[in-house]
Amino acid sequence: MELDTNLEQLILKLYDIEGVKFGDFKLKSGIQSPAYFDLRVIVSYPALMREVSQVLWQVSMKAEKFASICGVPYTALPIASVMSVDNDVPMLIRRREAKDYGTKKMIEGKYNAGDLCLVVEDVVTSGSSVFETVQLLQEYGLVVKDAVVLLERQQGGTERLRNDGVNLHSVITMTQLVTVLKKHGKIDETMYNRVLKFVADNRFDIPSQPAVVGNGDTTVKKAKAEMTFKERAELCKNELGRRLFGLMEDKQSNLILSADLTKSEDILKLVDIVGSKVCIVKTHADIIEDFTVDFVHKLQDLAKKHNFLIFEDRKFADIGNTVKYQYNNGLHKIIEWADIVNAHSVSGPGVIQGLQKVGLEKGRACLLIAEMSSKGSLAKGEYTKATVDMAKTYSEFVIGFISQNRVCDDQQFLYMTPGVRLEEGKDSLGQQYVTPSVAILQNKTDLIIVGRNIYNAEDPLNVAEEFRQAAYNAYLKRIS
């Protein structure tokens, strides 16, 4: 679609203030992008800020009549303020501080339950930031049907948000942006093509509506899109997997504690405190300085006391014959105590064959790592697809995936997501975080894995309960 001259001028101004740049940039998701859009600088250009607010206001006319507007922090906050003041429409402010979550009000401003609120954003890629704000507004009783954005990067955000019931109205698309900049000689043909190729190659797929899987009775019985954990248990071909599905529903927990502490006493203390809130405790046996059989027995006692499973995050990745020994032998004798282990698919199906050779008869189960939470992970695209195929072939032993998304429609599998905090962000070593509701509601995975946010908390029990509630409520919302 051709842009009018005012929008063309606006794009050129945004380029001039370096609100949009071209080169090699790493996005929040870790992906390398040839174009980078950062409107934070706009606060230094009041006239431009007003212009951006005006075009966003114009596009908001497409939305259903709203009572208030709310900017996604932080860049869109001042933009929303100008829209609010200029058009005499009340504004709401969304807080971001994680420490306030659950204890302090996260939405400031006056509103009534049921009020329609318009969400304002500067740029949308996957749609997860907009979605996070929508979720929070909904938790406070507000209704969100529309969002407006200055730049739609055309990487699937509009479609994903539509899937979640939000209509996204954009002022400009990435294609329009680069078309205008090429026309005015700001970027050359090569960069223009690079950006368009990047957009086409880096779309966030819409998590597909889970299709009904199974055969015969199950398919007929379940006409609705999403099945409950207990119903899915029937599809699972591994006994331990079926137990886990049931346990999650009985305990109302899809929270996994990642107990990454290095002293056995500290782990046992932590696990006894939060054990009632979690369905799985995940360990890294090789980081425990004083690992003994006695520790393992105590952990198993706690597993019985609090009814959770033990998952050793060993990430096997060798040839079948070697992983068999790594699982069964050595100092840790993982097979003796870990209900669940996980494996990389990089070495091919032999890794599963090796593990299941010794694991199946002991009633154990395995997860495949289909995606990772860390920046720049190579587990994506064809690799992820091939991992899913492998899991389907070995579904007597493989009960699911470590993944950031619902990597396939098959409801016999469990989808477990690490890299979860109460606030999106990252650590200094490449870990990337999403919130529980983005993981469970938007990305449609089943369980969240939380480490530091719980074990470093002053009150791990309360924080674990906050995570449990957030994750389980998100699941309940999904099946309702």
Ligand code: 5IU
């Ligand atoms: N873990 C990840 N990301 C992954 C996989 C495993 O974070 O893709 I596979 C593990 C690493 C750590 C835990 O044990 O999950 C997350 O801990 P934090 O919540 O402290 O980041």
